[in-house]
Every structure is written in C-alpha cells, then in structure tokens.
Amino acid sequence: xxxxxxxxxxxxxxxxxxxxxxxxxxxxxxxxxxxxxxxxxxxxxxxxxxxxxxxxxxxxxxxxxxxxxxxxxxxxxxxxxxxxxxxxxxxxxxxxxxxxxxxxxxxxxxxxxxxxxxxxxxxxxxxxxxxxxxxxxxxxxxxxxxxxxxxxxxxxxxxxxxxxxxxxxxxxxxxxxxxxxxxxxxxxxxxxxxxxxxxxxxxxxxxxxxxxxxxxxxxxxxxxxxxxxxxxxxxxxxxxxxxxxxxxxxxx
Amino acid sequence: xxxxxxxxxxxxxxxxxxxxxxxxxxxxxxxxxxxxxxxxxxxxxxxxxxxxxxxxxxxxxxxxxxxxxxxxxxxxxxxxxxxxxxxxxxxxxxxxxxxxxxxxxxxxxxxxxxxxxxxxxxxxxxxxxxxxxxxxxxxxxxxxxxxxxxxxxxxxxxxxxxxxxxxxxxxxxxxxxxxxxxxxxxxxxxxxxxxxxxxxxxxxxxxxxxxxxxxxxxxxxxxxxxxxxxxxxxxxxxxxxxxxxxxxxxxxxxxxxxxxxxxxxxxxxxxxxxxxxxxxxxxxxxxxxxxxxxxxxxxxxxxxxxxxxxxxxxxxxxxxxxxxxxxxxxxxxxxxxxxxxxxxxxxxxxxxxxxxxxxxxxxxxxxxxxxxxxxxxxxxxxxxxxxxxxxxxxxxxxxxxxx
Ligand SMILES: Nc1ncnc2c1ncn2[C@@H]1O[C@H](COP(=O)(O)OP(=O)(O)OP(=O)(O)O)[C@@H](O)[C@H]1O
Ligand SMILES: [Mg+2]
Numbered sequence: 001x002x003x004x005x006x007x008x009x010x011x012x013x014x015x016x017x018x019x020x021x022x023x024x025x026x027x028x029x030x031x032x033x034x035x036x037x038x039x040x041x042x043x044x045x046x047x048x049x050x051x052x053x054x055x056x057x058x059x060x061x062x063x064x065x066x067x068x069x070x071x072x073x074x075x076x077x078x079x080x081x082x083x084x085x086x087x088x089x090x091x092x093x094x095x096x097x098x099x100x101x102x103x104x105x106x107x108x109x110x111x112x113x114x115x116x117x118x119x120x121x122x123x124x125x126x127x128x129x130x131x132x133x134x135x136x137x138x139x140x141x142x143x144x145x146x147x148x149x150x151x152x153x154x155x156x157x158x159x160x161x162x163x164x165x166x167x168x169x170x171x172x173x174x175x176x177x178x179x180x181x182x183x184x185x186x187x188x189x190x191x192x193x194x195x196x197x198x199x200x201x202x203x204x205x206x207x208x209x210x211x212x213x214x215x216x217x218x219x220x221x222x223x224x225x226x227x228x229x230x231x232x233x234x235x236x237x238x239x240x241x242x243x244x245x246x247x248x249x250x251x252x
Numbered sequence: 253x254x255x256x257x258x259x260x261x262x263x264x265x266x267x268x269x270x271x272x273x274x275x276x277x278x279x280x281x282x283x284x285x286x287x288x289x290x291x292x293x294x295x296x297x298x299x300x301x302x303x304x305x306x307x308x309x310x311x312x313x314x315x316x317x318x319x320x321x322x323x324x325x326x327x328x329x330x331x332x333x334x335x336x337x338x339x340x341x342x343x344x345x346x347x348x349x350x351x352x353x354x355x356x357x358x359x360x361x362x363x364x365x366x367x368x369x370x371x372x373x374x375x376x377x378x379x380x381x382x383x384x385x386x387x388x389x390x391x392x393x394x395x396x397x398x399x400x401x402x403x404x405x406x407x408x409x410x411x412x413x414x415x416x417x418x419x420x421x422x423x424x425x426x427x428x429x430x431x432x433x434x435x436x437x438x439x440x441x442x443x444x445x446x447x448x449x450x451x452x453x454x455x456x457x458x459x460x461x462x463x464x465x466x467x468x469x470x471x472x473x474x475x476x477x478x479x480x481x482x483x484x485x486x487x488x489x490x491x492x493x494x495x496x497x498x499x500x501x502x503x504x505x506x507x508x509x510x511x512x513x514x515x516x517x518x519x520x521x522x523x524x525x526x527x528x529x530x531x532x533x534x535x536x537x538x539x540x541x542x543x544x545x546x547x548x549x550x551x552x553x554x555x556x557x558x559x560x561x562x563x564x565x566x567x568x569x570x571x572x573x574x575x576x577x578x579x580x581x582x583x584x585x586x587x588x589x590x591x592x593x594x595x596x597x598x599x600x601x602x603x604x605x606x607x608x609x610x611x612x613x614x615x616x617x618x619x620x621x622x623x624x625x626x627x628x629x630x631x632x633x634x635x636x637x638x639x640x641x642x643x644x645x646x647x648x649x650x651x652x653x654x655x
Contacts (some may be wrong), residue, residue: 056534076538080319093529095597096522104526105537113517117459158616 003030004067006195007083007164012051012061021047022058023219029164029195034186036206036227037199039216040239045199046088048216049168052197053085054078065164076105084162088169088199090153094142098134099123101141102156126155126212131181146173154182165189166197171205183209203232215239259444262619264376283591285642290613297617306616307494314491318504319344319563323583324590324604325508331587332515333548334596335384335391336530337510340583343373343553344560345575349409351424351561352416352570362423366561373557374550376402381546391549399580406599407572415571425613428565431499435492438502443487445509446481453477505605507555512601523546528596585636586611588612593643610635 005028013223014022021044029035039045051063054072062069065081072078078085078125092101099116102123108115123137132151134144150173157165167186171179186209190196200206206213206227213230215223215238223238297304323340330337347369354365380398383389410416418425433441453473460467468476491497507636515521523544526534535541588594589610590603614635615628 053536074538075536079538085536087536091530091533092596093526093533095529096526100522100526104522104533105520105539107519114522117456117463117465120465121463152301180319 003032004046005030005064007052008064009048009051010062010064012058012063014047014051014056014058014060016047020219022051025061025216025219025221027197027214027221029197031163031195033211034190034196034209035196035214036210037216038201038206038213038235038239039222040251041201042218043216043239044219045216046168047201047219049085049087049197051137052078052164052166053087054083055085079106079160079162080143081164082161082163084159084164085156085166085175086150086153086157086168087227088172090149092141092149092153095140096142097140098127098137098152102126102159103151104156104160107190120146123155126158127151129158129224130155130185147175150174150178150182153225154185159211162194163198164195166199168199169201170198171200171202179205203235204220206235207232217241267482273477280509281570281646283602283606286589286591286610290610291369293610293613293617297613297620301617304415304620307490309616309620311491311494311496311498312341313612313616314501315498315566316616317608318498318500319566319587320579320582320612321504321506321604321608322559322562323556324580324586324608325504325511326559327554327583327587328590328592328599328601328604329511329524329548329555330391330552331584331592331594332524332528332596332599333545334531335545335548336584336594337380337395337398337549337552337556338392338584339376339380339395339398339402340552340556340559340579341400341575341579342406343376343556343575344563344575344579345406345570345572346376346402346409347373347414347557347560348564348570348574349406352418352564355412355422355424356416356418357411366424369561370554370557373560377550377553377556378546380553381549384549385542385545403572403576403592406574410570410572420568424561424565425568428562429568432496433499433502434625435496438488438492438497441502442481442484445484446477450477500566503562508601508605516603520544520547525597526591528598530597582611582632585632585639588643589635589639593647594640595643595647607639 002068007029009025009027012022012025018190025048027035027037037045037048041248047056047238051058051072052103054075054077054094057073057224063072064070065083071082093104096104099120106233108118108122120137127134127137130151132148132155141152154167154170157167170182174182175180185204186196186198198210210227212220213225213227213235215225217239221236222241225235294305297491303309307546308506323344327337327340350372351365351369354368355362376398378393380391383394384391407414453476457467457473488497516522523534524538526537527541527544531541560575563574567574586607587599587603588607590605590607592603594598611632614631618628618631
C-alpha cells in the first residue's frame with residue numbers, strides 16, 4: 001500500500017547558531033496517513049514543524065509538495081500550498097476575539113470591508129464540528145482556558161480545507177474529553193484524505209491514531225516505525241537512544 | 253465548566269448572547285471612565301469659573317485640541333502596532349517650517365507647500381519604519397534620533413531669523429483660524445453620519461438574523477443610534493451658539509472617523525491589531541508585518557506633519573518652538589488617557605478624541621484660573637500616570653505580563 005506522498009522533506013538541515021536543531025531529516029506524508037513525530041525535549045520537533053509551516057527557511061534540504069519542489073519561504077505560502085499548522089504555542093493573538101483569531105490572515109471580505117457575519121457563522125460551524133465549548137466567540141482569547149485555545153487553534157488550521165495538517169503537541173493542554181475530540185478529529189481529517197503530521201510526547205495518543213511513527217533524536221531521524229507492528233519498547237529506545245535500535249541517519 | 257446553551261444547529265451559544273454581536277471596541281470598558289472623568293472635569297471648572305463651559309471657550313478649546321488631536325491619532329496608530337514615536341512634535345515643527353518657508357520665502361503655491369511639508373513628514377516616517385522593520389533598531393531609539401534630526405532640520409529650514417510669519421490673508425491662516433462650518437452644513441453632516449450609521453446597523457442586524465447569529469434587539473440598536481446622535485448633535489449644536497465647528501476640528505474628526513473604519517473594518521486594520529497583540533502570531537498568520545509597521549510609522553509622521561501645517565496656520569507663524577516642548581508627550585499621554593494601550597493591540601481611533609479632550613479640558617480650565625503653566629504640567633502628568641497604571645493593571649488582570 002504505497003501512495004505517492006503529498007509532502008516530502010528531503011535532507012532538511014537547520015542550525016540556530018551553534019545548535020544543530022535538524023540534521024539531514026527526511027519525512028514523507030501521504031494522503032490518508034497520520035505520521036507521528038516523537039522525540040525528547042529539544043529533539044527538533046518544533047523546528048521541523050516550523051520548516052513545514054514556512055516559518056523557518058532551513059539551511060539545506062528541499063520540500064516537495066505534490067511532486068513539485070517548493071520553497072516555503074513564508075507562512076502564507078505554506079498555507080496556500082495546503083499545509084496548515086497548529087503551533088506548539090498556538091500563535092494566537094490574546095487581544096483579539098475568537099472569530100478574529102480563527103480567520104487571522106485569511107479574513108473573509110465583502111468588497112473592501114471585512115465580512116464579520118460570514119466569519120462568525122463559519123467560526124461557530126468549525127467550533128461545533130470540534131465540539132469545542134467556547135463561551136463567547138466574540139470574547140477575547142485571553143479569557144479562554146488552555147483547552148479552549150487549543151480548539152481555536154485547531155479550528156483555524158481546518159479553515160480552507162488544507163491537504164496536510166501539522167499539529168505540534170495538540171493535546172498537551174487538554175483534558176481527557178478534549179484529547180479524545182482532537183484525536184477523533186485527526187482520524188476524521190485523515191479519512192477525508194488529508195495527510196497529518198502529529199507531533200507528540202504522548203505515546204498513548206500516538207498509538208491511538210498514528211499509522212507511522214518517526215522518531216527524532218538530537219536533530220536526526222532515529223527510527224521510522226510502522227505503528228501496527230512496532231513495539232512500544234522499540235520506539236522508546238529510539239527516543240532515548242538507550243537500547244540498540246534500527247537506526248537511520250547515522251550515529252547520535 | 254458550564255454547560256453550553258445549544259441552539260437549533262447544535263452550536264454552542266454563549267451564555268450571554270447580547271455580548272457576542274458587539275465588536276471589540278464597543279466592549280472596551282476604557283471609554284466609560286474617561287467620559288465620566290470628562291464630565292467631572294467640566295463640572296469642577298464650571299463651578300470655579302462660570303465662563304468655562306461657555307460656547308466661546310469651548311469653540312477655542314476644540315480648535316486648540318484639534319491639532320494636538322491629529323498628532324495623537326498618529327501616535328495611536330503606532331501604539332496599536334506596539335511601537336512608539338517620540339518625534340511627532342519635532343516632525344510637526346519641521347512641517348510647519350517647511351510650509352511657511354516654502355510659501356512665504358520660496359513663493360510656492362500654498363497647496364504645493366502643504367503637500368511638500370506633509371511629504372517630508374511621511375518620508376521621515378518611512379525612514380523610521382524601514383530602520384525598525386528591516387534593521388530591527390528599537391523604535392524609541394530611532395524616533396529619539398529622529399527628534400534631534402527634526403529639531404536641527406527645523407532650524408535649518410527656518411534660517412537665521414528663526415521665525416517666519418504667515419500673512420493673515422493667506423489661505424492657510426484663514427482656514428485654520430477663521431473658517432467654521434456653516435450651521436446648516438454641520439447639522440447636515442451630523443444627520444448624514446447618523447443616517448449612515450443607522451443603515452449600517454440595520455443591515456448588519458438583518459444579515460445576522462438571516463445567518464442565524466445572535467443579533468441585538470431593535471431597542472438596543474435604537475439606543476446606540478440615539479447615543480451617537482446625541483454625542484455628535486449636542487456638541488455641534490452647542491458650538492454653533494458660538495462661532496461654530498472650526499474647519500480644523502472637522503478635519504480632525506473626519507480623520508478619526510476614517511481611521512476608525514480602517515482599523516475596525518479592513519484587513520489592514522486587523523493586521524495592525526494582530527501585530528500589536530503578538531507580532532509572532534501575526535507573522536505566522538501570514539500578515540505582511542514589515543509593510544504594516546512601515547505604513548504605521550508613515551501614517552503617524554504624515555499626520556504629525558499635517559498637524560504642524562495646521563498649527564502654523566493657526567498661529568500664523570512657524571518658529572523654533574513650534575511642535576517643541578511638551579507636545580510629543582502630550583500627544584502620547586492623550587492616546588493612553590483615551591484608552592489606547594502602551595503595550596499594543598488595544599485601542600481605538602476615538603481614543604485620540606477622548607484623550608485630547610481630557611488634556612485640553614484640564615489645561616484650558618487651569619489657564620482660566622491661573623496664568624501659571626506649572627500646575628498644568630503637574631496635573632497632566634498625574635492624569636497620565638493614572639491612565640498608564642490603569643492600562644498596566646488591566647493588562648495584568650487579563651493574564652498578560654507587561655513588557
Ligand atoms: N529560535 C531558536 N533559537 C535558538 N535555538 C533554538 C531556537 N528554537 C529551537 N532552538 C534549539 O533547537 C533545538 C530543537 O528545539 P525544538 O524546539 O525543535 O525542540 P522540540 O523537539 O520541539 O522540543 P519540545 O519537546 O520541548 O517542544 C533545541 O536545542 C533548542 O534549544
Ligand atoms: Mg516543541
């Protein structure tokens with residue numbers, strides 16, 4: 001069962017000054033597939049997310065979307081190519097209300113002015129789809145709980161039907177019910193034919209929804225597992241580097 | 253957590269539906285306390301001096317406040333993106349010098365002199381914006397250097413006499429000093445604005461109902477319309493008992509009104525608030541952050557230049573003290589007193605009107621009482637400290653640390 005990937009990263013390398021955050025990382029995401037990216041703190045997961053989101057231009061490596069090499073030089077461009085991202089820190093604007101945050105940078109307009117009515121209606125629809133309980137869509141985001149914010153950020157990523165959804169630790173702030181909702185959503189999005197990259201520290205989440213598990217360790221890919229067959233111990237070993245594992249991409 | 257009320261479509265609805273249709277600025281609680289303060293100021297000074305609330309005094313007060321108000325409007329824009337411009341006074345001084353020297357000494361047509369002056373200001377703003385957005389120099393440093401450059405430029409342009417008078421019969425002086433809207437025109441404008449507002453409210457309400465969103469009741473809509481009609485109509489009527497609404501007052505209010513619409517209703521305005529709230533989030537959302545910064549600095553300096561041109565007209569002269577002393581600080585104070593946050597992201601064009609009204613109400617009152625300017629500084633300083641404290645405390649209470 002091999003499908004052509006919707007998005008492939010090839011040889012992505014990126015440094016922050018002396019810190020080598022990503023070293024020669026390859027990653028493929030196909031339609032109808034959830035790829036989990038796991039790794040310890042500081043392994044480079046968020047940096048990889050930044051590259052996919054167009055927020056970071058890597059030092060080296062290429063990104064291929066739908067068979068064409070693209071340069072993700074800005075977040076807007078990544079969005080246009082159908083790559084939607086929920087950042088680890090959510091990237092919301094505290095002073096703006098829920099509707100404004102949902103449509104941030106992608107406002108609907110009627111002629112020259114913003115179409116608040118259409119945006120509010122769509123916001124309510126998206127939030128309902130996520131069964132998100134947001135008290136007031138016209139209240140500022142600063143008044144929301146962590147889980148509610150997460151829901152707003154996820155709803156924003158779903159705007160405009162992306163083809164690849166990148167989620168950086170989307171369940172970190174969530175309670176049991178909300179986590180289940182997000183995981184359900186990940187599966188629904190996959191079943192609609194999207195590719196999903198799910199960055200997570202939570203192995204339970206990963207085992208619940210992932211089709212493939214890619215392990216990052218100190219900036220390198222340290223294992224690429226089939227979620228069906230891989231054992232929990234193998235993955236943990238690849239994350240921590242303690243036990244010998246099937247390695248890819250050199251020493252660590 | 254409370255159980256959400258669910259409407260027909262299975263959509264969780266706010267517990268307080270009347271809250272939702274309001275746009276951000278209308279919810280802003282900053283406005284009511286300022287209005288109350290304004291009323292108190294008026295009552296106190298009226299009790300101390302019966303001439304304070306006379307139509308003549310208020311006509312003058314409005315004229316004085318308007319040039320500062322235009323400066324303040326620019327400051328509001330820069331504060332909204334979370335930056336500051338400490339040079340607005342100096343820029344207005346440069347523009348005043350350029351317009352008078354260009355018109356009187358170089359013999360340029362008035363319109364050319366005005367355009368050149370405003371262009372010089374805008375160019376300075378573009379320089380600030382470029383240095384800030386491209387090179388990452390902190391805005392208070394850039395604009396502080398801009399202030400010095402501006403003061404020097406002003407002296408260079410004015411030349412050795414250091415003061416240039418504008419002839420009283422020149423169009424600029426007549427416009428700034430003696431032009432008032434005829435009562436019919438100002439009344440007509442009020443009616444037109446109220447009608448336009450009514451229409452937009454009703455259309456908005458209809459669309460919301462059609463979209464099955466919560467909509468304000470007709471009564472609430474009517475109350476808002478009545479508030480606007482009174483808020484515009486009463487001052488205009490009262491001023492008309494004196495000389496009326498000055499031309500520069502009309503320019504100021506018109507600029508505020510237009511800026512308010514741009515800030516609230518356009519994507520550019522949304523990007524301004526998003527950047528002020530969180531630059532990083534705005535960048536990740538795909539807004540052209542640098543361009544917005546540059547535009548904000550340009551608009552601020554351009555408005556400062558316009559204010560300088562108008563004050564040259566009002567005083568029929570430009571000299572080295574035009575735009576000097578405390579003008580910049582007054583403008584920044586007014587923006588904050590009016591409810592624009594020093595921390596970016598929150599504010600409104602109308603805060604320029606409110607803030608400048610408070611400051612000039614105080615200074616005009618104190619001037620009527622004593623000729624001594626020192627008290628004025630002290631009182632304005634205390635009011636500013638109060639406003640900034642309220643700003644910082646309200647920011648903290650929303651869980652956002654101050655910068
Ligand atoms: N903006 C930055 N400037 C400098 N160094 C950075 C920056 N962002 C990340 N790093 C470094 O790059 C490495 C990878 O960081 P990254 O945020 O990608 O890790 P992560 O896997 O997402 O960790 P976590 O699980 O804690 O979110 C870390 O060593 C970090 O210190
Ligand atoms: Mg991370």
